[in-house]
Amino acid sequence: MTVGSEASYDVVIVGSGAAGLTAALNLAERCRVLVLAKGGLSEGSTAWAQGGIAAVLEEGDSFADHVRDTMVAGAGLNDRDVVEFVVEGAPAAIERLAALGVPFNAGEAAERWHLTREGGHSHRRIVHVDDATGWAVQQALERAAALNPNITLRPHMVAVDLVTGRHAETPSADRRVRGVYAVNKETGRVELFTGRATILATGGAGRAYLYSTAPRGATGDGIGMAWRAGCRVSNMEFMQFHPTCLYNLETKNFLITEAVRGEGGHLRLPGDGHRFMPDFDPRAELAPRDVVARAIDHEIKRLGLDYVHLDISHLAPEFVEAHFPTIHAKLLGLGIDMRQEPIPVVPAQHYTCGGIVVDRNGRTDLPGLYAAGECTESGLHGANRLASNSLLECFVFGEAAAKHILAHADDLPPPPPIRPWDESRVTHSDEEVVVHHNWREIRRFMWDYVGIVRTTKRLERALRRVELLRAEVDEYYGHFRVTPDLIELRNLVEVAGLIVRSALARRESRGLHYTLDYPEMLPNAVDTVLTPPAHG
Numbered sequence: 386m387t388v389g390s391e392a393s394y395d396v397v398i399v400g401s402g403a404a405g406l407t408a409a410l411n412l413a414e415r416c417r418v419l420v421l422a423k424g425g426l427s428e429g430s431t432a433w434a435q436g437g438i439a440a441v442l443e444e445g446d447s448f449a450d451h452v453r454d455t456m457v458a459g460a461g462l463n464d465r466d467v468v469e470f471v472v473e474g475a476p477a478a479i480e481r482l483a484a485l486g487v488p489f490n491a492g493e494a495a496e497r498w499h500l501t502r503e504g505g506h507s508h509r510r511i512v513h514v515d516d517a518t519g520w521a522v523q524q525a526l527e528r529a530a531a532l533n534p535n536i537t538l539r540p541h542m543v544a545v546d547l548v549t550g551r552h553a554e555t556p557s558a559d560r561r562v563r564g565v566y567a568v569n570k571e572t573g574r575v576e577l578f579t580g581r582a583t584i585l586a587t588g589g590a591g592r593a594y595l596y597s598t599a600p601r602g603a604t605g606d607g608i609g610m611a612w613r614a615g616c617r618v619s620n621m622e623f624m625q626f627h628p629t630c631l632y633n634l635e636t637k638n639f640l641i642t643e644a645v646r647g648e649g650g651h652l653r654l655p656g657d658g659h660r661f662m663p664d665f666d667p668r669a670e671l672a673p674r675d676v677v678a679r680a681i682d683h684e685i686k687r688l689g690l691d692y693v694h695l696d697i698s699h700l701a702p703e704f705v706e707a708h709f710p711t712i713h714a715k716l717l718g719l720g721i722d723m724r725q726e727p728i729p730v731v732p733a734q735h736y737t738c739g740g741i742v743v744d745r746n747g748r749t750d751l752p753g754l755y756a757a758g759e760c761t762e763s764g765l766h767g768a769n770r771l772a773s774n775s776l777l778e779c780f781v782f783g784e785a786a787a788k789h790i791l792a793h794a795d796d797l798p799p800p801p802p803i804r805p806w807d808e809s810r811v812t813h814s815d816e817e818v819v820v821h822h823n824w825r826e827i828r829r830f831m832w833d834y835v836g837i838v839r840t841t842k843r844l845e846r847a848l849r850r851v852e853l854l855r856a857e858v859d860e861y862y863g864h865f866r867v868t869p870d871l872i873e874l875r876n877l878v879e880v881a882g883l884i885v886r887s888a889l890a891r892r893e894s895r896g897l898h899y900t901l902d903y904p905e906m907l908p909n910a911v912d913t914v915l916t917p918p919a920h921g
């Protein structure tokens with residue numbers, strides 16, 4: 386099904402993380418695939434993942450237990466069929482990664498893998514590569530993709546918008562997606578990439594918040610693009626805050642993996658060393674993340690603290706060093722010896738549970754458009770993601786989308802002639818300060834008004850600011866050449882609006898969405914689904 390010209394591929398994938406590369410490797414058996422990344426190939430969240438990948442591998446564990454734990458964390462909002470589909474796909478996904486050369490830590494004696502434990506899991510279930518699992522996975526996927534002649538990797542290309550019928554040389558109302566326009570960071574020019582199918586695998590939107598464990602590129606670009614093209618977006622109010630991000634004035638977004646608590650680390654108050662989690666939940670430090678993050682937030686606000694302590698110094702120093710070599714080395718460089726002293730930590734935004742609505746095959750609302758990974762809302766996570774279920778979702782849905790495209794390859798029409806990007810009516814910006822100011826402003830008010838504990842009044846304040854910024858950004862976008870920063874800002878405003886509107890629509894507290902105005906959980910679990918106005 387090859388199309389021909391230089392910029393035409395069978396499938397265009399936006400994103401080179403776990404979801405994008407998994408889809409590419411599966412498609413490349415029969416298709417010519419293009420993978421775009423807006424920075425280096427390893428600059429997404431995948432490479433930063435520490436803890437690992439959840440899979441039922443321990444004796445005595447069962448799919449039913451993993452499904453139950455996922456749904457307990459998700460506060461009843463998960464789609465059970467999807468949860469079963471992903472959980473049951475986990476062991477095979479781990480095998481495929483091992484076959485690609487991911488050096489998962491071995492277990493003792495009869496156990497093939499070492500399994501660590503994380504909050505909300507009733508069993509040891511997390512397969513890992515020390516405390517830097519994501520880096521090992523990313524490198525294995527990249528190696529395999531680079532060796533595959535059917536995969537073209539194009540880093541430093543920033544997708545701007547999806548191409549549909551309105552971009553055709555003979556414009557039409559056809560909503561079928563035909564590829565993307567993307568800015569080449571080296572030349573600054575916008576290039577056109579067409580395909581019979583397009584997959585968004587652009588990761589999350591964590592950088593809408595001032596403090597986030599996510600990399601700088603997590604600006605919700607895929608969610609923004611899909612929404613503008615006419616896709617529904619769901620459950621954006623469920624932003625996950627990781628309880629233990631390092632508190633350090635210079636290093637603002639370094640995660641301390643949940644596995645530190647999983648292996649026995651305790652959360653303590655800095656003054657008297659009181660271990661406070663048992664006061665909040667019988668599961669103590671291993672309660673689901675929303676519970677732990679809220680407890681820390683409560684203690685920080687109650688006592689006027691800057692941080693709390695995460696302490697694993699009561700375990701043998703050799704054990705700590707062997708299990709957490711990356712974190713230990715990083716902290717030592719900052720003057721903290723985790724073998725002997727506690728680590729100062731605060732909650733920070735970590736994961737975007739909501740996103741583009743997809744079905745079990747990764748299909749979105751638009752023909753020809755698929756999505757996988759953190760940019761989606763597949764029904765797996767519900768109101769709160771269970772730790773280490775997200776890499777897993779990338780592998781299962783990356784493969785599912787690829788399989789669906791392969792199965793329907795003959796039905797996917799080639800794109801019609803598409804117009805090149807038109808820059809005739811814009812000029813170079815003379816006011817870059819607007820972009821940088823607005824970036825900072827969004828991230829600040831999202832942190833202050835749309836954080837761990839919310840109120841309707843604060844959300845309304847945030848909405849007023851989003852609307853003001855949106856008008857400014859739209860005006861700016863209409864007049865000036867697109868730049869990577871402007872593209873990200875435009876998407877950040879879009880997703881900030883989606884988060885705030887979803888949060889206002891939910892008149893209860895459930896999972897990650899906690900509001901003082903509606904502290905109770907309603908009897909029925911209902912998704913928040915937003916439909917783009919022009920397509921509603």
Ligand code: FAD
Nearest residue numbers: 400401402404423429430431436437544588758759773776
């Ligand atoms: P990403 O890996 O984020 O990749 C996104 C890709 O899209 C990148 O290549 C990026 O360049 C590209 N992209 C984005 N926008 C554009 C654009 N406009 N144009 C072109 N390309 C674009 N999950 C677990 O299951 N276990 C863990 O242990 C774990 N630890 C984590 C630790 C940290 C610090 C963080 C931040 C997350 C962690 N997570 C973990 C979550 C998990 O890493 C992510 O959910 C997952 O990696 C997302 O993969 P993805 O393929 O969807 O997106």
Ligand code: SIN
Nearest residue numbers: 435436642643772773
């Ligand atoms: C961690 O290692 O704590 C992160 C795990 C995850 O986000 O799933």
